[in-house]
Amino acid sequence: MVKSNTVPLSHSAYVSIRSAIVSLAIEPGSFLLDRDIADLVGASRTPVREALARLEVEGWLESVPRKGYRVRLIDFGELPEVSEMIASLEAAAATRLAKTPNAVVFSMLRELNEQMVAGVEHENPDEFILLDDRFHRVLLGEAAHYPLSGGVYALLVDQLHRARLMMPPTVAEQDHHVNEHRLLILSMELGDSQAASLLSRSHRMRIVERLSRLMVQGHEADESAPAGQLIVPRPKSRMSLRRLRETRQEP
Template sequence: MPVPQGRGLAPRSLLRDDAYRAIRDAIVGGTLAPGERLNDSDLVEWLGVSRTPVREALARLEQAGLVQTKPGRYTMVSPLDVRAARNAQSVTAAMHELAVREALPNLSTAEIEAMREANARFADALRRNDVEAATAADDDFHGVLVTASANQALRDVLEQFTPVLRRLERLRFSSLSGRDSVAQHDRIIALCAAGDVAGAAAATRANWETLAPLLNTDTPGSPG
């Protein structure tokens, strides 16, 4: 199994959550491709941790739909499951809409400005065809409202389901259709600045639903 280059990339004190995030990001980013076999020993060497946090991280990734395990036989990166992605999209869109509804009544001028700044970085990353930077900026944009909602349950749901969609979004942000999100973000910002809760919530849901064309393709093994 090819893993990211380098050994001991994280300190020995790496915790289970850190191991989870490192493996998750390698899957979402495409370094670990759909169908890739995951060997505990390779992951242990790469992360520089013991087998226990690796196994716990893999169990969590299986719950998130990013890893499949056949006890005693193999653990592998899940193929891109279109049905699972559709389900994740529905849940994620609903959670972001809820975040807007809970955050907007008390959203500050500084938070509005943070959304503008994140969208500017997002647009710049798309112009440079930098998918990693575009994804990070998009996370920051939506993260303003998620954080402002102060709803931990909402954040936990998004933590579970967003990675499934991020594999799809890497395809979208690397295509011209990803440019549409910049204008959609601008509309969300304008509606938030105007205090239009219903309008901003609807625009946010619509933004997440633009992944639909990718979900309508029968390519369950496509890399994200």
């Protein structure tokens, strides 16, 4: 019997919606109706409902009676715990690479880091963050072969990615970031597993420390914001759900 390689419509809808949420094309706090999403992704309402239910289980959406689903606000209070789990997985991966060097992986990491340098020069923080995510996914490539750690890692990184897009790093912070990457790659190439682990962990935790600091500053400016949650004015370049739909319909 020949197995079908057709991707279920519910999974395609899930991937499309999740990607839009993670990239902030669909903004935090937005309400989603299955009929609107069905039109957007080009699927019937049944697979879309299945996709929305899956996204609710994963924590991206919350069900609101008689209103449909709402995209969860970014809870900055959760980020330290999320980042700690990410840092632990990445530190373990860096340790393994230091003990068992892989020239191909090091070359990929170095190439991605140089692309990030170009992103700094072109003042494109969104592209910088995207490339940084790819850098760390390559670093964790070994663990990603295991469904549990790989799937959990992807979910955690996507949660952090959304917060980082809300508060993109400055040019100076981006420069410091790529320099830390260079030190991490060098420590792994030299086989210094202890340094690689420490550099990897401190590098990741520095990101969430910055976000937490900015969140506190935001609360000081807006005392009405819910504890742990803050809606940061997004850059005008980001697309709304309506604009995403219009873009899909353009020839």
